Amino acid sequence: MDFTLKIWRQKDAGSKGSFNTYSVKDISSDMSFLEMLDELNEDLIKDGESPVHFDHDCREGICGTCSMYINGRAHGPQKAITTCQLHMRSFKDGDTITIEPWRAKPFPVIRDLVVDRSAFDRIIQAGGYVSVSTGGVPDANEIPIPTSIANEAMDAASCIGCGACVAACKNASAMLFVSAKVSHLALLPQGKVEATSRAENMIAQMDKEGFGLCTNTGACSAECPKEISLTHIARMNREYFNAKQTSNNIPDKEEVHEG
């Protein structure tokens, strides 16, 4: 198979980028999309041209590192897969393929197709955990959890933190990502204790990072490689609403002491 590739090239965060056109020939339909780019890079290097930089690691759809906007879609034309799981048999011989990085203000481009998603880490740091330390926890079977709840929590916990939801959203909202974590932990008895403050803190951080508002268009869920459902956003809104109702009215411990 032969393809024409239009790829976004940008030297670094400070430079202006533009599209470059390349052609690749004799591509096997069994190749993965990233293997096709590997071939291109090998050729570029041999010609003394800088290879196209892109993020990837596991190449099996679980680490969330790969992140390409292909022909106007996050992770390309197929549903429920990541870029690294895309194979060339999904394209037609002779196709022109346009490849861009995630485009969202909170994900600045580092080079070519590589973006900075550290905002996601900071959102988790703001509260995406259960506050337990190592040791001194109860036996794992002490609290039974209905399978329906465990399954729903697992669905939410499947998020790989890739950022496709943000890239697909016209407002660059991170609601699907944030709600997946809030929902995963709020569903489980272990995480329930801190559910409201968690939602509040994570949303505050999300806003601070400059992610946009959610206007319920659902592009995020439609493009999410793990098919994270919009119901998690609803659940988070509930937690958040609770938070606004309660914790804003209760002074922190420190304030009590100072008072």
Added chain:
Amino acid sequence: MILDSKSPHGPLEEKWSKHIFDAKLVNPANKRKFDVIVVGTGLAGASAAASLAELGYNVKAFCFQDSPRRAHSIAAQGGINAAKNYQNDGDSVFRLFYDTIKGGDYRSRESNVYRLAEVSLNIIDQCVAQGVPFAREYGGLLANRSFGGAQVSRTFYARGQTGQQLLLGAYSALSRQVTNGKVQMFPRTEMLDLVMVDGHARGIITRNLITGKIESHSAHAVLLCTGGYGNVFYLSTNAMGCNTTAAWRAHKHGAFFANPCFTQIHPTCIPVSGDHQSKLTLMSESLRNDGRVWVPKEKGDKRSPKDIPEAERDYFLERRYPSFGNLVPRDVASRNAKYVCDEGRGVGATGLAVYLDFKDAIKRDGKDTIESKYGNLFDMYKQITGENPYETPMRIYPAVHYTMGGLWVDYNLMTTIPGLYSLGECNFSDHGANRLGASALMQGLADGYFVIPYAIGDYLATRSYDKIPTDHPSFKQSEERVRDQISKLLSINGSSTVDQIHRELGKVMWDYCGMSRTAEGLQQARGKIKEIKERFWSDVKVLGTNEELNMSLEKAGRVADFIELGALMIEDALNRKESCGGHFREEYQTEEGEALRDDENHTYVAAWEYQGDESNETLHKEQLEFENVKLTQRSYK
């Protein structure tokens, strides 16, 4: 030099608790005076960094990915073992210990393995408390499955994404400590050298992968949790970035490298489809619980599988191992697949594959049941191969998966360099010559959550709080060394790409130091690797500069280290004149073609000391003593 494992004396069951009691403690108020560097934030590193920070140590943690959540641990599918005996099927700490020692073909240390089995209980409790959504039964209690041929159901799992969920748990604990200001996290930062002062590990040199800045970090102890080196074979199931650089560069400073030739070849991976292949994908071994492995009886039978009648199929695992059948351990299953392909009975376009067939399972249990168990794996298979495994048997072939070898550590997980520790897949410790399924996750978390917090105190309690400034000559020298290597790599400007050379290395390693090995082949490989090394340093082409994101440069440094490690693996495989676990020397086999150990002469850990050249290292032996199990020939007939 005598290698002292520092295993405590006394009965097996009391060793660890006695050791904890005897270990020196750092007073809570003084912990904050110590800085600890944790390199790698996979399961082992993230759990260690979080736990040490919770205790009060100041932690600096490093990973090369853009986030700690993306470490290779994320890809583990099948599950994690623990001797909870929730199923009332006769499991116990001793049984898990025994299975691990036996599965490792009696090449691991009793004391470490027993401790691993002991703390396995706490791991599951810890993970559940963090919110890890393990699979559950209808009554709401945790579900288990039997895995990799174990005779009891002790494997906990979260769908086919156990590694992901465990890593996200450890990552959340780590993130909490970042917020608490006790962990400083450095993503996209690669360790390129270790810094020694007065014979102790006192810091590291790193490269910021975005800006290229070379930096020094000083601490009172350094933990390497940098994972395994399966990518020395180029093609493996490991993530693309997995590498040996941190461990290898520590090795050059005096950390012994143990049993480097012990690699695990996993039997159920999707076969190579062509020269473009960049990595291999594992199909969880749980598939062997229901799938039947077969090839045609006749050589070169190119009929489609559905046209081959029952009578003309050879279910070779069931035939050779009637009691374990398709569930024989990984090394046995892999080797047998190789044999039938070597005989010319392999299937698929390349002839390097065997069938894994679900037809009978679907007939017995219904498609829905099979789908609920393996749906995501079947989808993944279809995605990659374009074939539907509900209708046509999967094609599988063995692939490099895990490395049992690694930095030598004592009972405290300390390497032969004082103050330098190694955790997780990076060390050699618990799996002997073959790792059991679902035991790597267990080991990584055992090391990080439950061993290092005690072990490190015993060392730090003897050390002064003084910090070493990073303008100390040792730091400056190491920085220089790192800069020189980078300049060298960028200046060669030859004609071979890094990947080209890496592929060649991988092929040599796979052909001569893979599933089966011979003295003759290994000797040939020795010469070939020498050539590859020479070519690398005279002909590699790395474009660009240091002061930018430069992925070819990153890879070049890693491949340079893989080449040297490959040479040492060859020496180790030559030295071990026996077959055990994943190390199969054709000269040493039973009449039935099974691995033949030589306990009299080889019941030891081979620990190699660098002497300025990897093809000429000094061998040190740690004799293994077995006081609690009897060495037997493994038999799965």
